[in-house]
Amino acid sequence: MIIVGIDIGSLSTKVALVIDGELKDYIIDRSTYRFKEVGHELFDKVLQRNDLRIEDIDRIISTGYGRHTIDLAQDQVTEITAHARGVQYFFPKVRSIIDIGGQDSKVIIISQKTGKVIDFQMNDKCAAGTGRFLEVMANALEVKISNFGDLALKAIKPETISSMCTVFAESEVISLFAKGAAKENIAMGLHIAIAKRVGGMAKRLHAQPPLVFCGGVAKNPAVKKALEEVLGFEINVPKDPQITGALGAALIAYDKMKDKA
């Protein structure tokens, strides 16, 4: 069975190709403002490099913020259910998931008995605790977002960032910088701030290890470290933490088709 999962996030689009329940290929690119077009382009690319035609695909399923925008998909599933299934592919015993994406963050709790989602929480309509928060702060410190985590890990004495509002935190960063605070200490302070916010959400849901951290922000090693300190236990990150949504969606479609067969 050949299944394609498409995860249209606010910042990036991910396409996963699953054949007989195994992840065979995937591709990730920026969503830009053309959700539908980018989804189509990435879908075509995955097919092309695997010598497949659209007729060869048994099911196409979408997930993510823009899941309803892609007309290719025959089915939709929320990113919460999709991440849970995708993470289980890499970590079958996972009990909790933290997903931090471009515009939201979520905590998902998985039943040990059934492997199904039993609870979840998402952040409010605000950039605090999301990838966007880090992006704005990296810009304020004139650091590339891809280097932001590594810079933060060099901190000796992290600064305290008291504002969680992205706008106020940016002013706070500029003010700390003007007072002569080291860039790496400010950077780590920001990573701790985001970890406290999301970690608090995880604690409210009584998140237990094994916990898997996924989403684009999971590529940032300083957020991982800060989250581990907030939660008090080690957390796991998949090899490519951005793909779990698209993969999970495809696996959900695969499970359903297998059950029907």
Next chain:
Amino acid sequence: MSKINEELLYFDVGDLFAELNEYILEQKAEGKKVIAFLSHEFLPVELIEAAGAVPLPLIFAGDEDKMTAGGDLLNPNVCSYARSILGYFKENAEYGNYRFLSKVDGVISTNFCTSNILIPEAIIKNFGNHGRDEEIRNFEFFMPYLQRPKHILYYKEQLDQLYKNLLEFTGNSHNPQDFKDTIVKYTKFKQTLVDLYKHEISGVDQLKIIQKALLFGPNYIDLKSIEDVPKRDFKKVNNKVILSGCAPFIGDNIVELIEEGGGNVVYNNTWIGNLIEYSIIDTNKINGSINIKEQVINALGENFRNHSASSHCIPNFQDYYVKELYKISERVGTKAVINLIIKFCDEIGMERQDIKDKAADLGLKMLNLEKDYSQEIMGQLRTRIEAFIEML
């Protein structure tokens, strides 16, 4: 789903407001006074009508503009509903959609929650004499915070005083027979609304029927045709959901979102829903024709004392609230509860985690869904609701 008499529904909020404008203008033309209030189960609307006035429950959800307009008058972090109601008054114009608001003669302020105190005060302060012959009159109606005998006595005194004040305002006198007829009429009307969930009617339509019925009352809305709608077999309904928490006011699309997301709201445990039950007067307790008013007030006192899950008058109400939800879940056959929290609601919002944890202890799955009336959160709300339905 069976066909419902379309007159009981509404298809567009604008049309509903147009109908309300017409209705209120007709009532005013008959010389009646219009009394606005924020509805909850402890304020008996029957007394307003029995005093010869027109009850106007302010049960409207808002939007971004109304929340902002209301926030200018109160505070941006007062509950979204309270700010929106003030926004309606601010947008009210002689020929606008909400011109019925310019016909309001009095408001009842109660102490059910902070907003119930703030809104009437703010209405009078900001719009009390705006384009009116007479200033809007404030009727204070304070409810006790406990259910002991002396508190019930105080509640009954407040009911009696409210009725007397309304009579004095309308210039009418107490007529025991009319009073009794009004009570009996409302009891039947409310009982039909409470029993709506037993019929094969979608959650969206049920809510619209209740909203319209509460807005216009039994003199305008005839619920008789509901009896013809077949009874529901709860076992045949998939993805059943109980709605609880804050009320889904007119224009709030929360039930639509739930049902579009694959859920079916089979029980609405809110003020604009089955909590109406607590305001139904047991007419079996009203006998003969002597002391009718006292008998009714005693029956209302009983209702207050028997309320088993009110956030207003039961200390640590969470335990009772969750037990009540559990009983409902057994009745309708679902463990799924969506707890609606209107942003900055201090009654339901502050206890959300405790309520959720206690619900989980009883095996209930609860989604705490916090929202205001802005459009930008719709995508996130859909995801939360759909994920919750996927979990079931």
